Amino acid sequence: MTEPVxxxxxxxAKSGVDVxxxxxxxxxxxxxxxxxxxxxxxxxxxxxxxIGCYALPPLLPYSYSDLDYFALQQPPSTDHWFGTNALxxxxxxxxxxxxxxxxxxxxxxxxxxxxxxxxxxTIAGYFGGWxxxxxxxxxxxxxxxxxxxxxxxxxxxxxGDIVWMIVxxxxxxxxxxSRIVRGMTMSLRxxxxxxxxxxxxxxxxxxxxxxIIPNVASIIxxxxxxxxxxxxxxxxxxxxxxxxxxxPDVSLGTLIASGTPSATTFPWLFLxxxxxxxxxxxxxxxxxxxxxxxxxxxxxxxxxRKARK
Amino acid sequence: xxRFLARRLLNYLVLxxxxxxxxxxxxxxxxxxxxxxxxxxxxxxEAVIEAKRLELHLxxxxxxxxxxxxxxxxxxxxxxxxxxxxxxxxxxxRVGVSLRLLVLGSVIGTVAGVVIGAWxxxxxxRLSDRVITALSLLVISTPSFVMATLLILSALGLNSAFxxxxxxxxxxxxxxxxxxxxNQFVDRLQHLVLPTLTLALGGMAGYSRYQRNAMLDVxxxxxxxxxxxxxxxxxxxxxxxxxxxxxxxxxxxxAYSFAGLFTGAVFxxxxxxxxxxxxxxxxxxxTQDINIISAIVVFAGVTVLxxxxxxxxxxxxxxxxxxVT
Numbered sequence: 150m151t152e153p154v155x156x157x158x159x160x161x162a163k164s165g166v167d168v169x170x171x172x173x174x175x176x177x178x179x180x181x182x183x184x185x186x187x188x189x190x191x192x193x194x195x196x197x198x199x200i201g202c203y204a205l206p207p208l209l210p211y212s213y214s215d216l217d218y219f220a221l222q223q224p225p226s227t228d229h230w231f232g233t234n235a236l237x238x239x240x241x242x243x244x245x246x247x248x249x250x251x252x253x254x255x256x257x258x259x260x261x262x263x264x265x266x267x268x269x270x271t272i273a274g275y276f277g278g279w280x281x282x283x284x285x286x287x288x289x290x291x292x293x294x295x296x297x298x299x300x301x302x303x304x305x306x307x308x309g310d311i312v313w314m315i316v317x318x319x320x321x322x323x324x325x326x327s328r329i330v331r332g333m334t335m336s337l338r339x340x341x342x343x344x345x346x347x348x349x350x351x352x353x354x355x356x357x358x359x360x361i362i363p364n365v366a367s368i369i370x371x372x373x374x375x376x377x378x379x380x381x382x383x384x385x386x387x388x389x390x391x392x393x394x395x396x397p398d399v400s401l402g403t404l405i406a407s408g409t410p411s412a413t414t415f416p417w418l419f420l421x422x423x424x425x426x427x428x429x430x431x432x433x434x435x436x437x438x439x440x441x442x443x444x445x446x447x448x449x450x451x452x453x454r455k456a457r458k
Numbered sequence: 459x460x461r462f463l464a465r466r467l468l469n470y471l472v473l474x475x476x477x478x479x480x481x482x483x484x485x486x487x488x489x490x491x492x493x494x495x496x497x498x499x500x501x502x503x504e505a506v507i508e509a510k511r512l513e514l515h516l517x518x519x520x521x522x523x524x525x526x527x528x529x530x531x532x533x534x535x536x537x538x539x540x541x542x543x544x545x546x547x548x549x550x551x552r553v554g555v556s557l558r559l560l561v562l563g564s565v566i567g568t569v570a571g572v573v574i575g576a577w578x579x580x581x582x583x584r585l586s587d588r589v590i591t592a593l594s595l596l597v598i599s600t601p602s603f604v605m606a607t608l609l610i611l612s613a614l615g616l617n618s619a620f621x622x623x624x625x626x627x628x629x630x631x632x633x634x635x636x637x638x639x640x641n642q643f644v645d646r647l648q649h650l651v652l653p654t655l656t657l658a659l660g661g662m663a664g665y666s667r668y669q670r671n672a673m674l675d676v677x678x679x680x681x682x683x684x685x686x687x688x689x690x691x692x693x694x695x696x697x698x699x700x701x702x703x704x705x706x707x708x709x710x711x712x713a714y715s716f717a718g719l720f721t722g723a724v725f726x727x728x729x730x731x732x733x734x735x736x737x738x739x740x741x742x743x744x745t746q747d748i749n750i751i752s753a754i755v756v757f758a759g760v761t762v763l764x765x766x767x768x769x770x771x772x773x774x775x776x777x778x779x780x781x782v783t
Contacts, residue, residue: 289473290473290476290477290480292714292717292762293470293473293474293477293717293759293762293763293766294477294480294481294717294755294758294759294762295717295718295720295721295755295758295762296717297721297724298481298720298721298739298751298754298755298758299480299481299484299755301739301743302481302484302485302488302489302743302751303484303488305488305489305743305746306488325714378599382601385601386601386603386721386725389601389603389725390724390725390728390740392743405603405604406603409603409607409729412607412610412611413610413611413614416611419607423604423607423608426601426604427596427599427600427601427604430598430599430600430601431595431596431599433599434595434598434599435595438595
């Protein structure tokens with residue numbers, strides 16, 4: 150999805166200044182995003198990581214569970230690029246395997262929780278009244294309990310099943326986004342085009358889908374990107390404590406956990422999985438930031454004003 | 459003001475009661491506290507298991523279990539662990555440990571974050587601002603369990619560079635601490651630095667980003683220009699008029715971020731070997747102990763509640779519009 154997008158907008162940008170005044174909002178946003186170099190680079194890195202962690206393992210001589218008895222606890226070499234652990238398992242293969250899990254869970258959780266946030270937020274904001282009050286109460290309630298604690302309570306029983314982890318993490322990570330969506334929906338509710346649609350007899354569901362959602366789309370897109378980072382973090386945190394992905398399977402969290410005790414003596418056991426994890430979250434955050442700059446014009450206006458001074 | 463706070467307090471208390479209800483029911487539904495007993499080898503006689511089952515009220519329906527537990531909690535009794543020790547004693551022993559970490563971490567994180575963020579906003583797009591922005595994003599992207607280990611690694615480097623044991627990273631005190639109040643204090647301080655820094659760094663990075671944005675919003679406002687026009691120095695205008703306004707949204711953030719801080723404390727305590735609530739939580743999960751877990755959720759809820767109340771007070775103090783209600 151991302152590749153054609155970048156090339157297309159770079160050609161439009163080249164085609165001249167006068168086109169700019171006729172450019173659609175979509176092209177404008179794209180152009181603004183492409184100008185943000187760190188964000189574009191992060192998208193490229195994240196896509197590469199995603200493809201790499203699925204395409205590379207079959208090409209490697211070792212799978213993540215193979216034991217190499219001739220290379221126990223070896224530092225990185227040409228044979229084992231990331232080194233090996235005490236059992237002789239290849240750390241590169243393990244890190245890739247862990248990234249598959251973390252990225253898959255991260256992306257799924259981000260999408261599902263954003264869908265929940267958008268649904269709850271628009272319903273609460275559009276209808277108001279008892280729906281608003283009860284939904285916001287649930288949000289408040291879920292924010293008071295550290296949701297991480299509740300997830301760990303339930304996830305224990307699921308024995309590291311990925312689907313369950315995705316469901317649980319999604320259920321506990323939509324609250325703050327839904328508040329933002331609700332706030333935006335409330336201001337949209339009174340706008341002329343919504344009122345007009347209502348007087349024309351358009352059904353509420355249709356108004357929300359056709360008129361409200363497109364107008365809060367920017368915040369939803371930004372949130373999805375930022376939620377990827379948060380979800381990856383939550384998954385690795387669970388696995389780190391031993392409540393997420395279960396051995397013999399590995400995740401970045403379990404790899405970091407097993408590398409931590411020997412971080413001082415065999416640093417590669419800790420540094421490579423930890424580096425991969427930080428890189429993923431860092432890229433997701435940079436993309437979210439870039440999207441915010443591109444989609445949210447208010448942050449731009451200020452920048453220009455300050456720059457002129 | 460008092461009425462506003464009373465209303466907020468009532469709201470928080472109801473939420474806390476509901477939250478502990480949810481947590482207790484979830485735990486009681488998911489956990490099987492007898493599992494440890496059953497998997498013991500040789501397996502204890504049936505009568506022992508049955509007695510334990512009755513003692514822990516596992517034969518009763520969930521709601522009755524919760525009722526029994528809640529009536530105890532109201533009287534300050536959190537029940538017993540699976541192995542029979544009273545939860546309340548252990549709770550009090552551990553509360554101090556965790557609170558020290560949480561309070562220090564949140565205060566240092568918030569204050570430093572606000573200062574850094576405000577400073578970055580004033581110096582927007584200079585080199586220092588760019589470095590701060592990039593660094594804070596990097597810190598946000600680093601989970602606390604990675605951060606803690608990285609700090610330990612660098613502390614080890616520093617220790618060997620200076621040739622003295624400058625930083626300690628296991629436990630709260632050294633077992634062989636030499637006498638004297640001053641030495642004890644220094645010893646505790648050495649143990650405190652790294653865990654607190656781990657917790658504070660995350661907060662610092664988060665707050666500095668929000669504070670920078672809020673401050674930038676405020677700096678473009680007319681009242682700053684007015685303040686400058688009526689003859690205030692730039693510094694006075696920024697601090698008296700700018701910072702105060704930019705702090706208001708931070709007050710709300712404070713309440714929400716406290717829950718996240720508690721999660722961070724779980725990892726920090728585990729890695730640095732502190733015997734606080736976070737470490738206990740992991741123990742409780744491993745022994746599938748309903749009472750321990752519920753007590754910890756109540757504690758976490760109370761801290762979030764206090765943080766929320768505090769942020770309401772700060773909000774009311776900063777924002778003159780709140781006082782009317």
